[in-house]
Amino acid sequence: MIKGKFIDNLPKVYGIYTGGFLVFIIIMAIAEQAGMTAKMIGIFFVSFTVLIYALIGWLSRTLQTDAYYVAGRQVPTVFNGMATAADWMSGASFVAMAGGIYFKGYGYMALLVGWTGGYVLVASLLAPYLRKFGCYTVPDFIGTRYGGNLARFSAVIVLTVASFTYVTAQINATGTIASVALDIPFEIAVYVGLASILMCSMLGGMRAVTWTQVAQYIVLIIAYLLPVFWISNNIGAGFFPHFMLADEVARIAELEGQFGFVKNSAADLATVPKGLSAITKAHSSVNATPWAFISLAVCMMAGTASLPHVMMRYFTTPSVRTARRSVGWSLFFIFLLYSSAPMLATLSKISLMDPNLATGIIGKSIAEVQALDWYQNWNQAKLMFVSDFNGNGTLELNEFFMKGSAVVLATPEIAGLPYVISGLVAAGGMAAAMSTADGLVLAISNALSHDVYYKIINPKAETAKRLIVARVLLVLIGFAGATIAALEIQGILGSVIWAFDFAMSGLFFPLVLGVWWKRANAPGAVAGMLLGLISGTAYLVWVRSGGSGFLGITQLTFGIVGAAVSLVSMIVVSLITAAPDAATQKMVDDVRVPSGKTILGKQH
Amino acid sequence: MSKQEQHWEKTRNLLFITLAIWFVFSIGIFLFGAEMQESSIRPFGYPLTYWFTCQGSLAIFVILIFWFAGRQEKIDDEFGFTEREGDQ
Numbered sequence: 001m002i003k004g005k006f007i008d009n010l011p012k013v014y015g016i017y018t019g020g021f022l023v024f025i026i027i028m029a030i031a032e033q034a035g036m037t038a039k040m041i042g043i044f045f046v047s048f049t050v051l052i053y054a055l056i057g058w059l060s061r062t063l064q065t066d067a068y069y070v071a072g073r074q075v076p077t078v079f080n081g082m083a084t085a086a087d088w089m090s091g092a093s094f095v096a097m098a099g100g101i102y103f104k105g106y107g108y109m110a111l112l113v114g115w116t117g118g119y120v121l122v123a124s125l126l127a128p129y130l131r132k133f134g135c136y137t138v139p140d141f142i143g144t145r146y147g148g149n150l151a152r153f154s155a156v157i158v159l160t161v162a163s164f165t166y167v168t169a170q171i172n173a174t175g176t177i178a179s180v181a182l183d184i185p186f187e188i189a190v191y192v193g194l195a196s197i198l199m200c201s202m203l204g205g206m207r208a209v210t211w212t213q214v215a216q217y218i219v220l221i222i223a224y225l226l227p228v229f230w231i232s233n234n235i236g237a238g239f240f241p242h243f244m245l246a247d248e249v250a251r252i253a254e255l256e257g258q259f260g261f262v263k264n265s266a267a268d269l270a271t272v273p274k275g276l277s278a279i280t281k282a283h284s285s286v287n288a289t290p291w292a293f294i295s296l297a298v299c300m301m302a303g304t305a306s307l308p309h310v311m312m313r314y315f316t317t318p319s320v321r322t323a324r325r326s327v328g329w330s331l332f333f334i335f336l337l338y339s340s341a342p343m344l345a346t347l348s349k350i351s352l353m354d355p356n357l358a359t360g361i362i363g364k365s366i367a368e369v370q371a372l373d374w375y376q377n378w379n380q381a382k383l384m385f386v387s388d389f390n391g392n393g394t395l396e397l398n399e400f401f402m403k404g405s406a407v408v409l410a411t412p413e414i415a416g417l418p419y420v421i422s423g424l425v426a427a428g429g430m431a432a433a434m435s436t437a438d439g440l441v442l443a444i445s446n447a448l449s450h451d452v453y454y455k456i457i458n459p460k461a462e463t464a465k466r467l468i469v470a471r472v473l474l475v476l477i478g479f480a481g482a483t484i485a486a487l488e489i490q491g492i493l494g495s496v497i498w499a500f501d502f503a504m505s506g507l508f509f510p511l512v513l514g515v516w517w518k519r520a521n522a523p524g525a526v527a528g529m530l531l532g533l534i535s536g537t538a539y540l541v542w543v544r545s546g547g548s549g550f551l552g553i554t555q556l557t558f559g560i561v562g563a564a565v566s567l568v569s570m571i572v573v574s575l576i577t578a579a580p581d582a583a584t585q586k587m588v589d590d591v592r593v594p595s596g597k598t599i600l601g602k603q604h
Numbered sequence: 605m606s607k608q609e610q611h612w613e614k615t616r617n618l619l620f621i622t623l624a625i626w627f628v629f630s631i632g633i634f635l636f637g638a639e640m641q642e643s644s645i646r647p648f649g650y651p652l653t654y655w656f657t658c659q660g661s662l663a664i665f666v667i668l669i670f671w672f673a674g675r676q677e678k679i680d681d682e683f684g685f686t687e688r689e690g691d692q
Contacts, residue, residue: 106637109657116662117630123669124622128676242659246649284654286637293634301630319687321677328669335662342658592612595685 007074014079017052018218024048025222029420038419042181045423046430049219050196053212053434060204060211065463068205068470069136069446071316075210080322081329083210084313086217088115088330089337090166091173091433092496094220097338099404100493102345105281107288107296111497112338114297116331118304123327126305127314129515129591131323134598135315137443138308138507139451142529144600145514145591146522147584149456154529156447158506159308161533164481166307166499167440169492171197171478171485173433176405180381181426187486193430194482197437202471205446209438210316216431221336223428228340231347231415235357241343248350252283255353259362259397268389276385276401283349291552299559303500306507308447309439320594348411352400359415362397369395374413378406404493441481445474497556498540505536505562509570517574518588524574528566536562611683618679622672629661 006013028041066072075083093115100108135141138159143152174193179186200212228241238244261280281287304310313330317323351359361369366388369375378384385401388394402410408429412421449470454461461469506529513520513528539561543549553560580588587599605613633640633656641653647660680686 106654106657110634112657113630113634113661116665117626120622120626120630120665120668120672124619124626124672243648246646249650249654284651286641286653288637290635290637293637294631297630297634321673321680321687324673324676325670328666328673331666331669335666339659339662589608592615593608593685594680595687 007076010076010079014214014218017215018222021049021219021222025420025424028423029418032418032420038422039183041419041423042426043183045427046178046181049427049431050434053215053431054196054199056212056215057200057202057204057208060208062204062207063464063467065136065466067207068467069315069450070312071205071207071210073316074318075316077317077322077326078329079214080210080313080317080326081333082217083213084310084326084330085333085337086213086220086431086435087209087313087439088310088334088436089220089432090170090436090496091177091429092169092493093337093341094224094432095173095177095405095408095429096493098341098344098348099402099407101342102348102407103277103279103281103404105283106286107281107292109342110288110293110296111300112341114300115304116334116338117297118301119327119331119334121301121305122310122314123324125512126311126515127327128320128324128594130311130511131314131317132320132591132594132598134600134604136450136600136604137447138311138511139447140455140600141514142510142525143451143455145584145587146510146520146525147580148522151522151525151529152451152455154526155507155510156451158503158529158533159447160444161537162307162499162503162506163309163440163444164477165495165502166309167437167444167477167481168484169495169499170433170437170440171481173492174430174437175482175485177426177430177433180409181423181430190482190486193434193437194478196430197434197441198475198478200434201438201442202474205467205470206312206316206442209442210313212438213435216435217333220428220431220435221333223424223431224337224340224344227412227415227417227421227425228344228347230417230421231351231411232343234415234417235347235351235359237347237350241347242339245343245346248346249284252346252349252353253285255362256282256397259353262396262398264389264398268387271387272401273382273385276383276403278398278401279349280398283346289552295553295557295560299504299557300497300500302504302508302563303559306503306511307500308503308507309436309443311511312443312446313439344411345407348407348414351411351415353397362395362400364395365393366395366399367393369400374410377413378410383410437481441474441478445470445477448473448477494556501536501540501557501559501562502533504559505566506530506533508563509567513570515588515591518585519574519579520570521574521577521580521584523577524570524572527573528570531569532562532566535565607683611679611685614679614682615676618672618675622668625668626665629656629664633661 062068133141139152139155142155175190178192179189201209232241237248314323317326353362354360355363383403383406389399453469454466510525510528536558540558543555637653641651643652645652647655
């Protein structure tokens with residue numbers, strides 16, 4: 001129904017979709033003026049966009065394995081770039097990143113560098129070669145290149161550990177947003193989020209996820225950029241914030257000097273709700289050691305190149321050449337949001353801090369701030385808090401507390417933008433979390449259905465049966481993720497960073513050396529994957545349980561330990577065991593050349 | 605040396621150049637974060653290190669990938685290893 005013709009008409013289809021979405025925003029803005037309540041606007045935004053994604057998911061249903069696993073390998077370069085950007089940018093990027101920059105400054109911005117720099121590794125070391133391989137999943141590559149079920153199964157283990165850590169955080173994020181926007185309890189909202197995620201992926205697999213992710217990217221980028229540009233223009237900071245906020249950055253540094261960073265006593269902090277913090281670090285100065293910055297960036301870069309839900313997006317392009325270019329487009333679309341996050345943090349801070357602006361609250365009387373509408377709303381939602389620690393009746397910098405996610409969610413309201421923008425931001429956050437969750441759930445269930453069920457357990461299974469197993473696993477994984485998310489045991493950002501470290505520990509070197517080192521063999525790869533994952537996890541557990549760590553490697557950078565062990569064990573074990581046979585060496589030679597047939601057939 | 609070996613040698617050299625540029629802007633310059641911040645070079649008026657973390661390094665990565673893709677396509681063309689219709 002939407003075969004070739006749909007592919008040819010992509011720019012038109014998504015052009016109409018974007019236009020329709022903008023019209024929807026305008027209608028909501030008019031409805032707001034006509035007296036629609038904020039709550040209704042929120043409900044309309046989230047449910048309308050989610051229904052559209054579900055519709056796309058239903059239209060993309062399929063009964064063919066190559067469409068289910070790799071979207072029929074016909075996703076054009078630029079659209080695959082958009083889908084990857086949505087796949088990549090999670091609830092953490094959308095909701096938490098600007099807040100992290102707002103509170104932690106330079107030390108946190110290592111994530112910006114790491115989460116973009118990793119794409120250079122993807123483009124140059126892996127994506128084009130894995131595309132030439134013609135695999136359906138990442139363990140499919142490991143299993144075929146190294147040979148043997150043990151290597152394949154080890155890759156599935158690493159993939160599952162990393163992706164599952166990541167996906168619980170994303171389902172948690174969809175639940176948080178759905179519960180705020182739809183005004184339902186979190187425990188129920190998690191399953192509403194899950195239902196939306198499954199609607200997008202169950203019937204059409206990778207094909208459905210691809211086309212919903214493109215739609216989700218369009219929503220999330222509009223939702224992120226519109227407030228940034230609007231606020232910047234509103235406060236007269238410049239019509240193009242990215243190039244024009246230097247004065248504001250300098251002004252924040254000046255105000256920080258004026259207000260000073262007063263350290264709150266432990267007794268005072270005990271009265272602050274959990275998870276909220278005050279500004280304690282300078283906005284733009286270099287406040288982390290080179291090693292702290294670089295080690296975090298390195299982990300995020302290597303993790304980027306090892307996370308299967310990203311890598312599998314490049315299996316969907318029509319050719320090796322388009323896979324390579326598609327990585328560039330992915331990073332371009334990611335860059336649009338990432339380069340805006342520090343600008344949003346700057347605008348949010350200046351709006352709150354500068355006494356010359358109408359929105360500034362630092363230096364005003366506590367009673368006045370507590371009477372503000374937006375303060376009351378967000379205080380009720382447990383995202384903001386003020387307290388007069390020093391008893392002088394005036395709000396000081398160290399007396400204003402906010403949750404990281406409030407920087408994105410509340411700034412439009414603080415800066416006096418109409419509520420329709422807040423509704424839009426909620427829809428954007430939902431799109432970001434859903435698109436990543438889709439990719440991750442699909443990565444896990446594809447690995448289990450294709451690699452474990454079809455390749456290891458039942459190689460004779462027919463297509464129809466394989467696809468039923470794939471869908472059943474998808475639902476099971478989704479429910480498992482939602483159940484753990486409902487327990488709320490970990491924060492969103494922390495577990496996302498762990499996922500990168502897990503992926504880096506177990507998969508980075510086995511993937512890279514699979515292409516770049518012909519001598520690498522199955523025992524080496526298995527040792528690299530398992531010892532890397534085990535040592536990284538052991539280090540994490542040790543540091544979490546009070547261990548002192550070494551070389552300044554923290555629980556956020558344990559991937560360095562895992563990857564180092566992985567590299568050494570992979571090389572040593574490969575060299576003391578027999579070299580790969582001639583057929584395998586020939587396979588590696590073929591992978592290195594773009595022309596010719598893929599290693600694995602179109603349907604396998 | 606066979607055609608394929610020559611192709612791989614060129615590909616590998618391109619990889620080393622790409623990774624060298626990547627290293628400079630993702631790791632190298634941040635060894636000198638504090639020093640660069642004081643520099644009088646201020647792109648768009650931002651402090652230098654701050655600008656690199658917000659925009660500079662990120663934009664360089666985008667350009668680097670497109671440059672790399674273009675060069676690799678030239679290498680593939682040179683040895684006749686570019687994909688043809690029906691290869692897949």
